[in-house]
Amino acid sequence: MELTDEQSNLIKNIPFLMAAQQTPNTSNSLYGRAYLNGAENAVKSAWTKVTLDTKSFSSGITCDLTNHRFTALTAGYYFVNGMVTYQSYESGKSLVVGIYLNGSNTVYSLGAGFVVGNLATQRVSDLIHLNVGDYVELYTYNNFSADAALQNGSTYTFLDIFLI
Helix, strand or coil: CCCCHHHHHHHHCCCCCCCCCCCCCCCCCCEEEEECCCCCEECECEEEECCCCEEEEEECEEEECCCCEEEECCCEEEEEEEEEEECCCCCCCCEEEEEEECCEEEEEEEECCEEECCEEEEEEEEEEEECCCCEEEEEEEECCCCCEEECCCCCCCEEEEEEC
């Protein structure tokens, strides 16, 4: 698939990633970030929607803490970045994190993740076109041998989004 000139120009202007503690560039008024603050387990052998229950910030986009998602109020290309951290790691198993668009898996990241001590982290990001009313959610697939606890906190399990 070949990119249009507009898509190529958009991609060239994407910042690498929004750091977990970085303050957004407020010259772009369409952005948001939410994270898992409560306790949550990823169900064994299933996709689990991450309960984004605490808003870090949002402007010009709906941060829906009831349904744990972001909804676009303006159509355009959005950079969407998510990270999920498990409280433990099962050797030989992959970590899987996905971004869902309107209830369907649109992109996911699969790999060994980044393991430090008992914590295991996997990231996913993509440039996604959203129409007004489209929503994005963060999911994880647990392929461990049992349900697995997610690590809560703003630097461990989160989803951020901004219009480019």
